[in-house]
Amino acid sequence: MPELPEVETIRRQLQRLIVGKKIREVKVSLPKMVKLPLNDFRKIIIGGTIKRVGRRAKILIIELSSTRALVKGGDKALSSSTGWSLLIHLKLSGRLIFRKKGEKLGPEDIKWNHLIYYFSDDSRLFHNDLRQFGYVKLVKSGELLDFFKKEKLGPEPLEKKFTLAEFSAILKKKPKAKIKQFLLDQQNLTGIGNIYSDEILFFSGVHPLKRVHELKPSEIKKVFEGIRKILPEAIRFGGSSVRDFLDALGREGGYVPNLKVYGREGEKCSRCKAIIKRIKIGSRSAHFCPKCQK
């Protein structure tokens, strides 16, 4: 599943590629991915112009300017803040791939394409999803805060206001949780999945099965530092393509060679040469070095 670095990579690319473009048409071939009646969906987004591409947790937020649907309502006083936002969750295997006018399509633009957005300059955005768990929703931009509040999402780990003190306070609420599972739970903090939780714990020298209440203050600090080091590093490399991930230009992310434990079961630890192990924790698995992580 794309995690924070992968979704943020796509966000930054889309911010550069599609802001200012007007949606001329949308083709939906898998209606179940759109979480509202298709007629309403089309009415709201066709004619809309992309204002901004944001992100909350692993959800992309494509903010649209007021569209025909609002103009038809006749309320001239409606400001752009009453426009709609298109929320896109890529879930396990979703991709958003942008192609300019006349640009040749790769195989990834043709297979499993469930939604295609056509812009007025004839560029296109393809939403494809092999496993079909992803979704598209529309929320009024002015109601986004309420929407995310209802989703009960934890804080954004890369925001300045997310501090070591706040991280410690959140840990205190779940003393019995295993740290690996704690990091995966989006209600604690957002954006971290299987890949980066393994890497963060390797960086901090903390065993994935360790319970939160067993962590020393120095270990909590190290985990916090790991979050703040590894996520931005992975963004700089355009994320990790471990299974299906491709960025908005259809390219693979470059972070995989930097992964120290994830996907390296049976290989030698880069730090101490012990053999990397993989264990099951609930329905997930954790990769770790039994010597470096205590």
Ligand SMILES: [Zn+2]
């Ligand atoms: Zn090691």
